[in-house]
Amino acid sequence: MLKVVGQDAQVELFIKTANKGMLAHSFIVSGPDGVGKSVFAYFMAQYLFCKEENKPCGKCINCTRIKNKNHPDVIEVTPKKSIGVDDIRDLNDKINTKPYEGDKKVVIIKNADLITVQGQNAFLKTLEEPPYDTTIIMLVENINLILDTIKSRCQIYKFNRIPTSKVKEYLLGVGVSLEKAELFSELSDGIIGNALKMLDTHYTILRNETSEILSTIINFKRTNFLEVEDFFTENKDKIDDVFDILLSFLRDISLYKNTFNEEFVLNKDKLPIIIELSRSLSYNRLNKLLDIMLNIRSNIKKNANYQMAITALLISIQEV
Ligand SMILES: [Zn+2]
Known part of the structure; x- marks a missing residue:
């Protein structure tokens, strides 16, 4: 059985509703990225397709295929950019296809908060009466982007951060x-x-490299310009993680500088670097660096030209 970690209340609510035969055809699962929404969606699919009495058993052929993501009637859609009316037409076509094996299917839409307002309006009718006993599960990070008319047609599960x-x-x-x-x-x-x-070992390597590059940035000399630039160019695909790591270190440096308390440091394995950097950074530079990082990160998120954003970052760093 797929294990949805730390979201017991929501899982229980689903099972109870299902056992009463009161499941809707359309669902929204909301919560931050990485909190278990996708695992829950596949768990729901297992419940719906499982043939055993204690659903989902996690062992039958359907449960196994769903866990391995190779059940023909459990379809996943993962949009990368905003979904307009035309894309919704494609999606509706998918939903209107007959199930391959049995009499039902499940469509899991990841990043459903990328559906535009027009797209959501074009999707309403499908949501209301999905054909062929289709269950639609929409996963969203920001439920505020979903229209009330859509929400009112769905059963909603909210996932939060766990202790x-x-x-x-x-x-x-x-x-x-x-x-x-x-x-x-x-x-x-x-x-x-x-x-x-x-x-993941790759993440450990990235984290180590990022902590080294932060030292370089803080002790910035003109001769290091290329080294820092290369690092950001090479890690373009992982830039979200890079900024998360940088900001996490800067947070630790700031907290340690203010409190001298090692207990507050999250990156405990990097304590010596954090202490050293907290000594070499003034409050003024630390705050400016934080502002620069947050600003460049938000520009990259807004799809600014990557190379230009990185150049801007390097120039700003030299000025603080
Ligand atoms: Zn099963």
């Missing part, structure tokens, strides 16, 4: 060492997906 103790418990349960479980749960911000990402 870091729960994240730690989970990590220990899957065999992560105590040291890593403590570090990653502290850094996870209460989001399981964040902690899982940190288990």
Whole structure:
């Protein structure tokens, strides 16, 4: 069975509603990225397709295929950019296709908050009466972007961040060492997906490199310009993670500078660097660096030209 970690109340609510035969055809699952929305959607699909009495059993052929994402009637749609009326027409076509095997299907729409207002209006009718016993599950980070007319047609499940103790418990349960479980749960911000990402060796390498580049930035000399520029160019695809890591270090440096209390530091394994950098940075420079990072990150998120944003970052860093 797929395990939705730390969202017991929402899972229980779903099972109770389902056992009473009161499930809707359309659902919204909302919550921050990495909190378990997608796992929950597949868990719901397992429930709907499972043939055993205690649903979802997690073992039958349907449960297994859904877990492995190869059930022909469980369709996932993952838009990368905004979804307008034309895209909704394609989506409606998908939903209007007959199930391949049985008499029902599940359509999981990730990033459904990317559907424009016009798109949402064009989707209303499908949501109201999905054909062929279709269940539509929309996953959203920001439920405020969803129209009330859509919300009123859906059963809504809200996922929140969970206590870091729960994240730690989970990590220990899957065999992560105590040291890593403590570090990653502290850094996870209460989001399981964040902690899982940190288990990846690539992430560890990126985190180490980012901490080194932060030292370089803080002790900036003109000769390092290329090194910093190369780092940002090479890590364009991982820039979200890079900024998360940079901001997490700057937060630690700021807290340590204010309190001299090691307990408040989240990046405990990097304590010596954090202490050293907190000494070499004035409050003024620290605050300016934070502003610069937040500003450039938001520009990149708004699809500013990446290389220009990085150049702007380098110029700003030299000036503080
Ligand atoms: Zn099953």
